[in-house]
Amino acid sequence: DAKTTQPPSMDCAEGRAANLPCNHSTISGNEYVYWYRQIHSQGPQYIIHGLKNNETNEMASLIITEDRKSSTLILPHATLRDTAVYYCIVRVEADSNYQLIWGAGTKLIIKP
């Protein structure tokens, strides 16, 4: 079962920041939070990941709360091409291996 909860859909105006929330209240101390997105049935694309600290890369920023029970993915200047399903995923460790447990994701629609 997925360890994350996300709203099923969100809208955002083009050029504005898109803030996508994710709850992961049962996350363990060594489990990472990953974000991927999937544009119209294409293969999912890695965006960013983090453990405790906030992270930023060329695509997005990831804000993780101090208690690690929730996080927010921020796309700073959303464009129409950012319309996609965004998945917040907990990376679960088992026997020195790991799995990504996928939920249903948030369908983000960027409007002109």
Place this chain on the structure above:
Amino acid sequence: DSGVTQTPKHLITATGQRVTLRCSPRSGDLSVYWYQQSLDQGLQFLIQYYNGEERAKGNILERFSAQQFPDLHSELNLSSLELGDSALYFCASSVAALASGRNEQFFGPGTRLTVL
């Protein structure tokens, strides 16, 4: 382009048949993962191979099997196909299997399987 290739792109077959999906990982990646995505659903992890050996199993049916060859490409075999097996099948690869470091998964474009 992620560097992961999958063939075929589309596959249409009948119930009871057997098909093989193929995946070539990114150059240098030792780990291959298979996922199933039914219509409007999230991805379901099926199985993972690392350097030729099975590493982890998810919700994979007994009718399904996979292997990873010495050149690191992988095949997913689906047999006794049912209507409910119609889905997108994705392959992903990563550098390692171990839970350390960045090690994100890179996904191929998928194979769309339709069972009639």
